[in-house]
Amino acid sequence: MSTLIFFEHKNDNISIASLHAVTAAKQIGGDVVALIAGSSCTPAAEAAAKVPYVSKVIKIDSKEYEHLMPENLAILIARIAANSYSHVLAAATSMGKNIMPRVAALLDVAQVSEIVEVINENTFVRPIYAGNALATVQSLDAIKVVTVRSTNFDAVATTGGSAKIENNNGEGDTGLSKFVSTQQSNVDRPDLLSAKVIVSGGRGMQNGANFKMLEEIADKLGGAVGATRAAVDAGFLSNEYQIGQTGKVVAPDLYIAVGISGAIQHLAGMKNSKVIVAINNDEDAPIFKIADYCLVGDLFKVLPELKASLDNL
Amino acid sequence: MKVIVSVKRVVNHNVKIRIKADQSGVDLTNVKMSMNPFDEIAVEEAIRLKEAGKASEIIAVSIGPIQAQETIRTALAMGADRGIHVINDIEIEPITIAKILKSIVEKINSTICFFGKQAIDDDCNQTGQMLSALLGWSQATFVSRIEINDNEVTVNREIDGGLETIKVNTPVVITTDLRLNEPRFVSLPNIIKAKKKTIDQIMLSDLGINLSSHLKTIKVVEPPERKSGIKVANVCELLSKLKNEAKVI
Ligand SMILES: Cc1cc2nc3c(=O)[nH]c(=O)nc-3n(C[C@H](O)[C@H](O)[C@H](O)COP(=O)(O)OP(=O)(O)OC[C@H]3O[C@@H](n4cnc5c(N)ncnc54)[C@H](O)[C@@H]3O)c2cc1C
Ligand SMILES: Nc1ncnc2c1ncn2[C@@H]1O[C@H](COP(=O)(O)O)[C@@H](O)[C@H]1O
Numbered sequence: 361m362s363t364l365i366f367f368e369h370k371n372d373n374i375s376i377a378s379l380h381a382v383t384a385a386k387q388i389g390g391d392v393v394a395l396i397a398g399s400s401c402t403p404a405a406e407a408a409a410k411v412p413y414v415s416k417v418i419k420i421d422s423k424e425y426e427h428l429m430p431e432n433l434a435i436l437i438a439r440i441a442a443n444s445y446s447h448v449l450a451a452a453t454s455m456g457k458n459i460m461p462r463v464a465a466l467l468d469v470a471q472v473s474e475i476v477e478v479i480n481e482n483t484f485v486r487p488i489y490a491g492n493a494l495a496t497v498q499s500l501d502a503i504k505v506v507t508v509r510s511t512n513f514d515a516v517a518t519t520g521g522s523a524k525i526e527n528n529n530g531e532g533d534t535g536l537s538k539f540v541s542t543q544q545s546n547v548d549r550p551d552l553l554s555a556k557v558i559v560s561g562g563r564g565m566q567n568g569a570n571f572k573m574l575e576e577i578a579d580k581l582g583g584a585v586g587a588t589r590a591a592v593d594a595g596f597l598s599n600e601y602q603i604g605q606t607g608k609v610v611a612p613d614l615y616i617a618v619g620i621s622g623a624i625q626h627l628a629g630m631k632n633s634k635v636i637v638a639i640n641n642d643e644d645a646p647i648f649k650i651a652d653y654c655l656v657g658d659l660f661k662v663l664p665e666l667k668a669s670l671d672n673l
Numbered sequence: 674m675k676v677i678v679s680v681k682r683v684v685n686h687n688v689k690i691r692i693k694a695d696q697s698g699v700d701l702t703n704v705k706m707s708m709n710p711f712d713e714i715a716v717e718e719a720i721r722l723k724e725a726g727k728a729s730e731i732i733a734v735s736i737g738p739i740q741a742q743e744t745i746r747t748a749l750a751m752g753a754d755r756g757i758h759v760i761n762d763i764e765i766e767p768i769t770i771a772k773i774l775k776s777i778v779e780k781i782n783s784t785i786c787f788f789g790k791q792a793i794d795d796d797c798n799q800t801g802q803m804l805s806a807l808l809g810w811s812q813a814t815f816v817s818r819i820e821i822n823d824n825e826v827t828v829n830r831e832i833d834g835g836l837e838t839i840k841v842n843t844p845v846v847i848t849t850d851l852r853l854n855e856p857r858f859v860s861l862p863n864i865i866k867a868k869k870k871t872i873d874q875i876m877l878s879d880l881g882i883n884l885s886s887h888l889k890t891i892k893v894v895e896p897p898e899r900k901s902g903i904k905v906a907n908v909c910e911l912l913s914k915l916k917n918e919a920k921v922i
Contacts, residue, residue, distance in 0.1 A: 429839075430802070430812055454832040458814050461767070461802035470766045470887035473797050483891065488796055489690050493699055496891040536811040537841040540827070544835040553833075557921070581922060593852065599817070599831045606791065606851060608833065614921040625686070631899065635919045637911065652902035652919065655911055665908040673912070673922075 361390030361481060363447040364418075366437055366463075368455050369396060369404035371426070374411075376554060377451035379515035382413055384508040385449055386516075387478040391415050393445070394523070397436055397530070399426035409523040412516050417523050422530030427539035428455060434462035435531045441503055442467060446481070452507035460507050469501035474609075476512040490605040490628035510553055511611035511632060545598060549575075549584045552603070557583025557614045560603060560630070563590040564619020564640065564659055571596055573663040574618060580670040586610065588626050604629035619659050622647025639663075674843075675783040676719045676728045678753060679774060679801075680712040680735050682744040683794040696892040699794075708744045711789025713751075714849040717856040718819065719787050720752040727821055730754045732781060736773055738762050742872060749867035750859040756872035765884065767795075771803035772882050778808060783844070785826075790815050790848040801848040811841035817852040 363385040368375035378394075385392045394408040397420040405419040418440060424432045441448045441463065448463060450456035452474040464471040476494070477485035483498045484506065499506075552558065559578040561571055571585065578585050586608075587601040603610055605628040615633035620626060622638070622645055630636070631650055638651035641658050648654045655662060684690060685705040693700045708716075722728040733748035735741040736759040745756035759773055778786060788801035805812035811826075813819075817836070818829035830837045831850045859867075877884070905911045915922045 430814075431805075434806060454815060454830075457798050458802065458812075461799035462806040462812070464799070465768060465771060465803035465806035468768070470768050471797070471799050471803075472888070473799060487896070488893070489684070489699060489794060490796065491896060492690050493692055493893050494896050495893045498889045498891055499887065500889060501887050535842070537813075537839055540838040540840055542832070542835060542837045589851065598835060599850075599852065600833060600835045605793070605796070614915070614919075624689070635915070635921050636899075636902070637915070649901065650899045652899075653911055653914055654902055654904045655908070656904065657907075662908060666911075669908050669912055 361446045362393060362444065363388055363390060363449055364393050364395055364437070364441050364445040366448065366450040366456070366459065367394045367396050367404070367408050368451065368453065369398060369401065371398045371401045372403040374404050374407045375451070376515055377453045377510050379411065379518070380510040380513045381449045381451045381508045382411060382516045383513040384475065384478055385447070386413050388447055388481050390446065393418060395437060395440060396420070397425040397433060398428070399423050405525050407518070409525055410519050410521050412520040414521050414523045417525045418528050419525050420528050420530050424530055424533035429537050429539060430459045430462050431534045431536040432531065433459050434466055435534070437463045438466035439531065440528065445503060447504045447506060449506050449508055452509050456507045460505055464505040467503050467505065469503050469505055470499065471505045471507065472497060472499055473507050474509045475506055476509050490624050491631065492624060509609060511609055545600065549578060550582070552584045552586055552601070552608050552610055555584035555610070555612050557581040558586045558610055558612045559583055559616045559618065560586035560588070560620060561591055561596070561618050562588040562620030563594065565591060565596060568596040573667065576667055577616070577663065577670065580667070581614070583612070583614070588620050617647050617651070618663065620647055621645050622650065674728050674785065675730045675732065675781055676722060676785045676787065677778060677781060677783045678712070678715050678719045678731060678733050678748060678787045680716065680733050680744050680748050681709045681789070681792050682706050682735065682737050682741045683709045683792055686710055686793055692893055692895055696894055698890065698893050706740065708747050709789050709792050711791060711849050711851070713856040714851065714853050715787035715789055716748045716751050716753060717854045718849060721854065722821070723752070732757060732783070734759070734774065734777055736761055736770055736877070745872050746867055747859065749870045750864045751857060755870055757875065758872050759875050759877050759880070761877040763884070766887055767797050767799040768803055768887060769882065769884060770800050771807055773877070773880060774804050775807045776880055776882065778804070785843065786846045788846060788848040790850055801846045805846035808844070811845040813839065813841050813845055814848040815850045816847055817850045819847065819853070
């Protein structure tokens with residue numbers, strides 16, 4: 361048994377999300393091999409070689425993988441996987457979701473999406489219906505293609521391993537797609553997926569400027585800011601802040617939901633947080649059913665008080 | 674340019690689902706069903722392409738039980754030209770759905786296939802990418818903006834870090850994200866008009882596709898429930914609880 365993990369990276373470093381997938385691979389058992397395909401990606405391959413439990417890094421350093429486009433990568437991953445692997449894993453990030461079903465189709469196997477638990481080498485638990493049900497599924501395929509939900513598997517360390525790096529060849533450019541650009545908001549706050557504290561706002565915040573209040577509180581607590589779909593759709597914040605069934609799934613130690621009603625699609629993305637605080641002026645808001653600490657009140661009164669109290673803490 | 678839109682009949686997004694007592698799955702008896710919300714966005718985008726003079730015909734395809742015809746009718750009422758219904762009563766996985774759609778795409782010779790990014794019942798987020806791989810086409814997933822010029826399509830994709838812009842060649846599979854558009858409401862006259870549009874029915878067994886399962890569902894259970902919390906009177910009490918009881922600040 362051996363697992364090939366598609367490692368996400370930016371050529372000069374590796375993504376934390378893949379470190380969570382290593383934990384899932386470890387639970388499956390057998391060898392763990394990291395695949396780094398990129399362009400001038402030696403630093404990423406060297407970083408992957410230091411990751412504990414990784415016994416080998418397969419490096420494919422070739423122009424056509426510079427931007428990790430799915431059409432090119434899937435052919436490569438499928439070719440390498442078909443040789444000698446029982447499992448192919450990736451983190452269930454937007455990149456993993458983009459590429460892995462393509463790999464599965466080329467291998468003529470199913471994909472098990474966003475697992476939250478490994479039962480044994482071929483049986484996994486995954487959420488369905490926005491997390492309102494948990495399905496235990498057994499894969500009958502010879503090669504199991506699986507994506508891993510990061511919040512349910514701890515990240516392994518970035519040091520301690522000493523894998524050998526093996527070079528492999530690329531498959532050439534399919535020419536099917538071309539990267540143009542990314543527009544990423546560069547904030548100094550921690551990433552939503554790894555933040556210990558998230559202060560999240562909904563439609564109740566009324567406008568984007570009011571999110572400043574949440575940012576100030578997040579900064580006091582060393583946390584990140586999140587939002588509901590309603591808040592994102594209204595243009596208060598951009599899409600990468602959305603938490604929920606179709607946004608990001610988070611599980612911080614502390615989640616503070618402000619002016620959020622608690623629709624099931626939002627709960628799908630945050631209800632595994634350790635401690636949930638809800639601030640809402642509607643006593644009957646569904647968010648209060650899952651919150652640990654419920655504060656009924658007008659957020660425009662509560663937030664300034666909260667900030668002032670944190671200043672004095 | 675012919676456009677295929679794939680539409681799935683799923684439990685309505687407002688329904689609180691029930692799990693069967695024998696843990697074999699979700700109980701769908703007498704539950705309100707609707708078109709997958711992402712597929713409505715896919716249909717809307719296809720119609721806008723046609724209105725812009727860029728698409729010649731829109732074909733809505735659904736694979737599912739006899740009632741999936743209603744989902745196709747909804748797409749026709751929104752503005753799709755005709756439907757194809759692959760009748761099937763067994764549970765099949767995205768890889769098999771993708772193979773069925775491949776056989777249909779090849780017959781129709783379409784240039785763009787619109788998919789929802791994910792079905793809100795199985796939450797798989799796979800089928801569009803799989804079809805694209807099987808056809809050897811380009812793919813543009815989680816798309817929130819589309820611009821078409823001849824054989825080149827420029828899209829914005831919603832990714833974890835923000836937005837990504839890519840250019841893809843046609844033919845292409847496009848999967849829609851929520852912010853691509855606001856689907857139109859269907860008017861009564863359009864519902865009546867849709868009744869006259871044709872839906873071709875195909876029996877799944879006639880397509881000669883290998884239907885052996887790749888996955889076996891062992892059980893479906895409810896997630897552990899959170900125990901209900903407590904009310905705090907004010908900010909002061911909240912902070913003291915977070916500090917001394919929950920120990921998270
Ligand atoms: C297919 C699909 C996918 C979806 N995916 C997601 C997803 O990923 N993430 C997501 O979040 N949603 C998602 N949704 C949308 C979801 O159903 C809800 O519409 C959304 O979560 C509601 O956001 P909200 O709580 O901000 O807004 P609302 O439901 O409008 O709630 C606003 C809340 O603010 C409170 N409030 C107002 N003013 C104040 C005040 N002054 N002080 C205190 N409280 C106040 C109100 O009492 C209310 O409870 C999805 C929906 C569909 C159909
Ligand atoms: N049975 C089906 N009939 C038609 N389209 C489907 C079907 N299953 C999946 N799809 C399409 O594939 C998309 C993604 O589904 P999934 O991969 O199951 O999350 C959906 O939004 C639909 O557009």
